[in-house]
Amino acid sequence: KNEVEQSPQNLTAQEGEFITINCSYSVGISALHWLQQHPGGGIVSLFMLSSGKKKHGRLIATINIQEKHSSLHITASHPRDSAVYICAPSSGGGADGLTFGKGTHLIIQP
Amino acid sequence: GAVVSQHPSWVICKSGTSVKIECRSLDFQATTMFWYRQFPKQSLMLMATSNEGSKATYEQGVEKDKFLINHASLTLSTLTVTSAHPEDSSFYICSARGYSDTQYFGPGTRLTVL
Numbered sequence: 001k002n003e004v005e006q007s008p009q010n011l012t013a014q015e016g017e018f019i020t021i022n023c024s025y026s027v028g029i030s031a032l033h034w035l036q037q038h039p040g041g042g043i044v045s046l047f048m049l050s051s052g053k054k055k056h057g058r059l060i061a062t063i064n065i066q067e068k069h070s071s072l073h074i075t076a077s078h079p080r081d082s083a084v085y086i087c088a089p090s091s092g093g094g095a096d097g098l099t100f101g102k103g104t105h106l107i108i109q110p
Numbered sequence: 111g112a113v114v115s116q117h118p119s120w121v122i123c124k125s126g127t128s129v130k131i132e133c134r135s136l137d138f139q140a141t142t143m144f145w146y147r148q149f150p151k152q153s154l155m156l157m158a159t160s161n162e163g164s165k166a167t168y169e170q171g172v173e174k175d176k177f178l179i180n181h182a183s184l185t186l187s188t189l190t191v192t193s194a195h196p197e198d199s200s201f202y203i204c205s206a207r208g209y210s211d212t213q214y215f216g217p218g219t220r221l222t223v224l
Contacts (some may be wrong), residue, residue, distance in 0.1 A: 031211065041148075041201050043215040064114045086154070097156035097169070097215070 002027040005102040006087050016029050016110055019074040021104045023087030028069065033098060035071050045079040045085075046072070077108045112138045114206045116216035124224055131206030131219045139184035140206035144213065145177075148201040155164055165190045175180055194223045 003026040013019055022033070031050040037043045047054050047061040054061050058077075063070040075079055084105050088098035108109075113136040123129050133143055142161050146154040158174075159180035160166040168174045176198075177189040187206075191198055197220050207211040 031214070035215070040217075041203070042119065042217040043154075043203060043205075045213060045215060048212050087146040088154075097146075097159050099155075100154050100155070 002029070002089055004087060004089060004099055004101040006085075006104050008076045008104060009102065010101050010107075012082055012107045013077060013110065015078060017108075018107075019077050019081070019089075019106065021072045021085050021106070023070045023072070024068060024091075025087075025089045025099075027089075029065070029089040031090045032063055032070050032108065033090065034070070034102075035086040035088055036039060037084040037103065039083075045086075067079045074106075079110050081110045082107050112136075112202065112206075112208070112212075112214040114140075114214045116145065116204055116219050117199075117201075118219060119217060120220040120222075122222045122224065125195050126193055128190055128192045129194055129221060130188055131202055131204075131221075133187045133189070133206065133216050135185045135206040135214070138206075138208040138214075140187070140208055141184065142207045143181055143187040144207075145179060145187075145189050146203045146205070148218075150218045154203060155216040160197070191221065194221070198224045199223045 005024045007022045034046040058075045060073040084103040085104045087101040115134045117132045144186050145157045148154045157172045158168045160165045160179050167178035181187040203218040204216045
C-alpha cells in the first residue's frame with residue numbers, strides 16, 4: 001500500500017504569494033496526479049506527470065521519481081485558487097485507481 | 111477537455127432502499143471507469159474499477175453484493191448501493207479513462223441515507 005503524505009495540511013496566504021505544496025509517497029510509481037477539489041466536492045485533474053516538470057498557466061508541478069517526491073507550485077496566487085489540492089500517485093502507468101493524499105486545504109486571502 | 115457527468119448530484123433516501131448513481135463520459139469513450147468514495151474530512155478511497163463489458167474489480171473491504179457496478183457501454187457506468195444504511199452516506203465520485211492515461215472526474219454524488 002502506498003503511503004502518501006502531503007504538507008502542509010492547511011495553508012493560508014495572501015493574494016500574490018508563491019505557494020508550494022509537497023507530496024511524498026512510499027512506493028515506487030509510474031505516474032502521479034495533482035487534483036483540485038472545490039468546496040462543493042467536484043474534482044478537477046490538474047496534472048498527470050511521470051517525470052520532470054509540467055506547467056499550465058500559473059501552476060507548475062514537478063516530480064522526482066527516485067526521491068518519491070512531487071511538488072505543486074502556484075505563482076501569483078489568487079483567491080479563486082482557494083481549494084483542496086490532492087496528490088494521487090498511481091502505480092499502473094496512470095491508468096489504475098489512484099491512492100490519494102489527505103489533501104492540502106489552501107485559502108488565499110485578498 | 112473531456113467531460114464526465116454524474117447523476118444525481120445529490121440524493122436522500124430511507125434506510126433499506128437502493129440507490130443508483132450514473133456516471134457518463136460525454137465526449138469520449140471510457141474504457142475504464144473508477145468509483146471512489148469520500149467520507150467527511152477524509153481522503154477519497156477507491157472502491158472499484160470497471161472495464162467496459164467486464165465484471166468490476168473491487169478493492170479490499172468493499173462488498174461487491176452491496177455496491178453493484180455495471181459498465182455496460184463505453185460511455186456509461188452505474189453504481190447501485192443496495193439496501194442502503196446510514197453508514198453508506200458519503201460522497202461518491204466516478205472517474206473515466208479513455209485511450210490516454212488521464213482520468214477525468216465526475217462532479218460527484220452526495221448520498222444521505224436516513
